[in-house]
Amino acid sequence: AQSVTQLDSHVSVSEGTPVLLRCNYSSSYSPSLFWYVQHPNKGLQLLLKYTSAATLVKGINGFEAEFKKSETSFHLTKPSAHMSDAAEYFCVVSDGDKIIFGKGTRLHILP
Amino acid sequence: EADIYQTPRYLVIGTGKKITLECSQTMGHDKMYWYQQDPGMELHLIHYSYGVNSTEKGDLSSESTVSRIRTEHFPLTLESARPSHTSQYLCASSVGISRITDTQYFGPGTRLTVL
Numbered sequence: 325a326q327s328v329t330q331l332d333s334h335v336s337v338s339e340g341t342p343v344l345l346r347c348n349y350s351s352s353y354s355p356s357l358f359w360y361v362q363h364p365n366k367g368l369q370l371l372l373k374y375t376s377a378a379t380l381v382k383g384i385n386g387f388e389a390e391f392k393k394s395e396t397s398f399h400l401t402k403p404s405a406h407m408s409d410a411a412e413y414f415c416v417v418s419d420g421d422k423i424i425f426g427k428g429t430r431l432h433i434l435p
Numbered sequence: 436e437a438d439i440y441q442t443p444r445y446l447v448i449g450t451g452k453k454i455t456l457e458c459s460q461t462m463g464h465d466k467m468y469w470y471q472q473d474p475g476m477e478l479h480l481i482h483y484s485y486g487v488n489s490t491e492k493g494d495l496s497s498e499s500t501v502s503r504i505r506t507e508h509f510p511l512t513l514e515s516a517r518p519s520h521t522s523q524y525l526c527a528s529s530v531g532i533s534r535i536t537d538t539q540y541f542g543p544g545t546r547l548t549v550l
Contacts, residue, residue: 356536367541375536418535425478
């Protein structure tokens, strides 16, 4: 059965420092993996997705994620946080016939 | 910015009322979705559609119903609202080979409160 776990419900980093949002998944098939971002009062927006091509995926706004099958992880990183990155981030796994969202990680950026 | 719209954005209504949440997209996407999201929780798929006259129930059981008479329009209806229906409802659309690999485009959501 599919599942997705976002290991931190809240992450706080200082502006200009690296960001790491962690996501682990389980899947019976070859999954597709996504990261979406949700800013306050806005809809979710795709940051990046993995669909069995290159394992290092680059997304918008300087974010990237690496698919690690051996660790069943798809962590989201950014080298240098910006104030505008403050938002809720959702990791999503899909395979077979289901799309499963994580519970989200709220990213706080400290000035 | 995705061209997908939801109205109303906020709705407070009494128990027993019939409500319809509107969702429209101008991108010509064939697939559309409704999700339910409670605070601090994951999104749960409650309905989806592959195209006109196609509707399917999602992974989370819901007392709501949907229709897809036009490509751009995917309204969700609750015949008799109850406090347990209080939640945020998100509409999305996509186009591609499969809903499993498609990028989804989300509306801003409708926050429903049933008193």
